[in-house]
Amino acid sequence: MKKFISGLLGILFLVILIVGIFVCTYVFSQPSRTGDSRELISGTWTDKEENVTFEFSSEGDFKMYYADDETVIAKGWFKIDEDDKKIQVLVAPSDRDETVDIGLTFKFFSTISYKNLTVPDKDDEEGVATCKFIFQNSDGVYSCERTDMEGTLYDGKS
Numbered sequence: 001m002k003k004f005i006s007g008l009l010g011i012l013f014l015v016i017l018i019v020g021i022f023v024c025t026y027v028f029s030q031p032s033r034t035g036d037s038r039e040l041i042s043g044t045w046t047d048k049e050e051n052v053t054f055e056f057s058s059e060g061d062f063k064m065y066y067a068d069d070e071t072v073i074a075k076g077w078f079k080i081d082e083d084d085k086k087i088q089v090l091v092a093p094s095d096r097d098e099t100v101d102i103g104l105t106f107k108f109f110s111t112i113s114y115k116n117l118t119v120p121d122k123d124d125e126e127g128v129a130t131c132k133f134i135f136q137n138s139d140g141v142y143s144c145e146r147t148d149m150e151g152t153l154y155d156g157k158s
Contacts, residue, residue: 045144062089073097087112103137111136
């Protein structure tokens, strides 16, 4: 009986160690700070019809909230897969509204596809950037406009 419990605890420790390494690698790895998608996605995007705002910081922080009262729907960290046009989000469990389906997998991860990303010409200061965010594994589709135009969409680009 003692060998059985010892073996079971060993297996449990190994599983926890592997999961811990996976989560820590995702959380603590430095997000890419270059690439068109990082520069174009970073900022505040709002879907006025659905009353939802997405914030993507250049440091890799993610926040989704209701635009009218800023009640947090989800908060965490993101990485962009430029090849597949997907945003991988690690959601902090304490900063999540469980009434909104954001297509979580493994209780912490969500994938957002971005489609139809359009930006104004460099010379058009009045232009609006638009993008469609689609949550995988849920019905969440948000057609957004970028609202924080005080910065440039073309950081570091000539």
